[in-house]
Amino acid sequence: MMEQVQSASLKAYKRTSALDSAMFYMGSLMSFLAKGEDTGGRFALMEYQAKPGNEPPPHVHDWEHELYYVLEGEMEFYCEDKVLVAHAGETIFLPQGKPHAFYIRSPHLRTLILVQAVGDCAVGLDRYFIEMAEPATSMSLPTEAVTYMTDDPSHAIRLGAANGIRFLSREETAELLPHYPGFGVPRKSRSH
Template structure:
């Protein structure tokens, strides 16, 4: 049996590989299918105030490289300042979240192994422009969020770091 060779590619953020999710722009640069499941990569244009709740991934490690802006990552008991040019590693099974300190910021997000990117495809809507998306008018359906958490092996463990009164 011979191993299936991966196909080389180069991909940039574009409307045909991007979605709007919770007001942010997610551009899929490498899906798990592209890498035989080894990793996935997304560029995310982040809107301040729309950061995710504290959560725990049980199936993959996550890393963020700050392409633009200034962030703080909360990982377990650690508070990690992350200006442009910083890589933050968030191991699986450790609660984490982040705060964006500017109106917008840009992140390169990596998951290893890949697969977690599919949630954003499932929950997002196709981006019609390479800009921030519309902010949701209401909170996400709790039942849908529970089903997504179960499908993608994570759990929500608290509000976003900036909402908890924790230092940013």
């Protein structure tokens, strides 16, 4: 449950996507523009840069809504019986509690990810990303990185559970995301 944070205790700040706000996360580069600790747990905002193969397995956010605003590239989302494709300048909203997955469909992706707490819970996705990441050493995608395809899944499952994220089994994925081809199934990126 979220502790109530008084607005007076929050501080105004300015932050940009730069090395001091960036982490290497599962083969991607993530800049933390607003963390839950900055917003009283109400929301977090990250800039996510990635390439095909950096995607997470199908999952559910129990504590927050998630919104993607694509800055560069193309993403293909699966949520319930929907397949939603987002290009630069488009937004995808994924409600709290809805199983979802995505593919990166362009050679390079840059998107904003906004998560908003639902009810009395604080956002947890930003903490999960930080706990799964390591400090960035450059503002380029890492070349030799651990991804969800190469990592021990028990690590992500444990950290996810502590931060309101539940990963789906193959059986749950087949039932809840009927159009999703499957985690790790190669998808051709589209050049634009």
